[in-house]
Amino acid sequence: MTQLSPRLLNRRFFLGSAAAGATAALAACTGNDSSSSGTTTTVTNASAAPGRPVTIGFSAPAADHGWMGAISKNATAQADQFPEVTFEATEGTNDVQQQISAVRTLIDRDVDALVILPFDGNALTEIATEAMSAGIPVVNLDRVFASPLAYRTWIGGDNYGMGANAGRYIADTLRSRNVSNPVIVEIAGIDSLELTQERSRGFREALEAQGLRVTARQAADFTAATGQEVTAQILQAEGQIDALWNHDDDQGIGVEAAIRQAGREEEFFMVGGAGSRRVMDQIKSDNAVIKATVLYSPSMASSAISLARLLAQGSGLGGLAEHEVPASITTYSAVVTRDNVDDYLAVGFE
Structure with missing residues (x-):
């Protein structure tokens, strides 16, 4: 042959x-x-x-x-x-x-x-x-x-689903805490990228389906430095926040730094994105503002x-x-919480 x-x-x-x-x-x-x-x-x-x-x-x-x-x-x-x-x-x-x-x-x-x-x-x-x-x-x-x-x-990842699952988790958590008219903040990535646009659309539509809305939103360009800068601005503008979704866990290093500097770690809960090992360890310890992350592995x-x-x-x-x-x-964007974090530690990235 x-x-x-x-x-x-x-x-x-x-x-x-x-x-x-x-x-x-x-x-x-x-x-x-x-x-x-x-x-x-x-x-x-x-x-x-x-x-x-x-x-x-x-x-x-x-x-x-x-x-x-x-x-x-x-x-x-x-x-x-x-x-x-x-x-x-x-x-x-x-x-x-x-x-x-x-x-x-x-x-x-x-x-x-x-x-x-x-x-x-x-x-x-x-x-x-x-x-x-x-x-x-x-x-x-x-x-x-x-x-x-x-x-x-x-x-590739499900960017719309990532945003939607973040929105559902936040809505469910706020409902369990009996929070009415919540202030919800979104720290996005690079707005010119379709993936960021899809994440935001999924987040917005999932919240709207529960009668909620995004109160304040800023893009942080997927960098820790910009994440810290824009989060500090939002914290100054919003006297009370109930929940925050940050699109990216690496960007979240700056977001979390701004929250700590403002002394507002106990005021609200934060949801991350992508699934870094650093964030998973924090979720497992349950001693930080971040309580969940949505996978984009x-x-x-x-x-x-x-x-x-x-x-x-x-x-x-x-x-x-x-x-x-x-x-x-x-791929599927699972929500990692303290209840299931042990199942996902193996895919947490450094």
């Missing part, structure tokens, strides 16, 4: 023929590796035999943020789980043109699959589409490209690498009736 090249296998896969090779389960269980550089969560499956050798390229923004740093660490750790995978990661950058150049370099190296978390989905759409046209399957991680033609599979990067491996090898996803890897996978 004539041997097909990896690239031809990918092209045949895109045309919709049956996937070659045995299927492999994406997530039988999760493994955790703790070190001084932080915690990584990997997908493990003891029954998945190594497939044919493949090279996976990876591109993401700069690891200048705890969550983004965990994305890169998880992707690298997951690739290490597969002896047949060669992992080529480009240097992280928040410069759109530099990321485009980095992805182009991976295309020129003829990698078998690409995992791309774009700094700006719209700006990276053209280069990702170019990769797809060249027969390289693209796994679009989290921040979505502007066109489905730019990716074979998307995997960087473990999605581990799953993205596993999906890229399956696509590159022409395999399907175990446990599903379909022969092909799904076109879209959305």
